[in-house]
Amino acid sequence: MEKDNKVFNNLRDQYNHMGLPVDLIDANTDFTIFNLKDVIHQSLPFKSPGHRLNFFVFVFIKNGFGEYTVDEQKVSLQPYTVYFTNPGHYRSYEWTVVEEVYLITLSESFLKENVHADIFEEFPFLLAEIFPGRLINEALFSEFERLYLQIHTEYINNSPYRTGIIANLFVVLLLKIKACFWLDYNPxxxxxxxxxxxxxxxxxxxxxxxxxxxxxxxxxxxxxxxxxxxxxxxxxxxxxxxxxxxxxxxxxxxxxxxxxxxxxxxxxxxxxxxxxxxxxxxxxxxxxxxxxxxxxxxxxxxxxxxxxxxx
Structure with missing residues (x-):
């Protein structure tokens, strides 16, 4: 993995460093969600250098192909894949096709302040060393899709209750991940x-x-x-x-x-x-x-x- 030894605390700083547009990223919150196609569609194939990121990344791939590398471990990216990484790892990615790939990033502070102060007690898998990505069937993916699209709808709205609604919907998303992938999690x-x-x-x-x-x-x-x-x-x-x-x-x-x-x-x-x-x-x-x-x-x-x- 090509590394430039940069450490980023939020996606906006990382994208600024890589010369990617940041207009879809709200600078006033530590939470972001958007379709990756809206950011890198003109640059495909796109390959990022390795950066150490101090925030959570959740990715839902409905239509896309590429490869993701986390601390030298490579993950194949293909339709109906769900994966996340937590703060502290070196990460890079290469996309060859991006049509519908939703990206959610958020900080630990956002989780603690808006979701639950004891977030890691309820969802210990968030501290997992690595989540290699899960290829799931179309029907199950559609259940995740309904949730993240609803989160995206609230994200682009200007409701005074936006943050609270997003936080509660994200809890539902975490519960769905827990139920599907982590019921037997033991670190x-x-x-x-x-x-x-x-x-x-x-x-x-x-x-x-x-x-x-x-x-x-x-x-x-x-x-x-x-x-x-x-x-x-x-x-x-x-x-x-x-x-x-x-x-x-x-x-x-x-x-x-x-x-x-x-x-x-x-x-x-x-x-x-x-x-x-x-x-x-x-x-x-x-x-x-x-x-x-x-x-x-x-x-x-x-x-x-x-x-x-x-x-």
Whole structure:
């Protein structure tokens, strides 16, 4: 896979970098959906370089052909294929035919803020190391098609309830994916030892921050505690996580802290001081500085800006 070592946090930045049009991508939300034909139809065959993407990608292929590569694993793209990837992987793709291929991208923050704060508890397969793509029959695909087309209809509307409607429809889509592909999902059978270490780390990270937000834990774990949970040396854990995901353990912890902070600030009425306390910050000033360092906005301003409004 040709790689240019770029890391993108949203699809708009990735497409800008590749010189693709971004007019179908709403810059005001971390959720996008469109028919890929409307973006790359003039450039076929189209081949992208490998980028590391820090957002979720869901693809529904009704009429298209190509190949997708995730961390050197190749996936054939053909009609009636459904697949997704989660943040942290190197990805590239090559399309030879694109007639009807719907792409959904969204961030973890969107999931936590608009779908459910405990999204990974309900849908643990979202943390899967890789979902190789499933070729399904036309009748089953049509069930997915009805859902993603309804999501697309809401996405291009200007309803003041657009985000809420999209979030609820996306839950239905996730339930459909879970019912069709993941009822027997068990991460212990997925991949090699390194993959299992990554999976266990992600699960513990998610559980610990849920405990923090609910007041069941008093302070944020350090790298040592994540390593101890798997009987690993912290340096080895750090090496595995960085090698498999491209992000150091510290970055995973920082991003999770910010995601949980945003969720609490938006979805609860507790004071900012209480938010700081629940996330393990002894001082409000420390939390405020940390939040602003990672988001370039204060917790006070974030809460003010994220009051419900027309989308």
């Amino acid at each position: 212990i059978y997925e991949g090699n030892r390194s993959s299992l270490i990554v999976k266990n780390f992600k699960r513990l990270l998610e559980k610990h921050y849920r405990d923090l937000s609910e007041g069941k834990a008093e302070r944020a774990f350090r790298i040592q505690e994540y390593a101890d949970a798997q009987n690993l040396h912290p340096n080895y854990l750090s090496t595995v996580i960085k090698t498999k995901t491209g992000k150091p353990v510290g970055t995973w912890i920082a991003e999770k802290t910010i995601a949980e902070a945003k969720s609490l600030l938006q979805n609860s009425s507790i004071s900012i001081k209480e938010v700081a306390y629940r996330l393990g910050f002894a001082e409000l000033a420390h939390f405020s500085n940390y939040f602003k360092k990672h988001t370039h906005i204060s917790p006070v301003q974030f809460r003010k800006n994220d009051k419900p409004s027309a989308s």
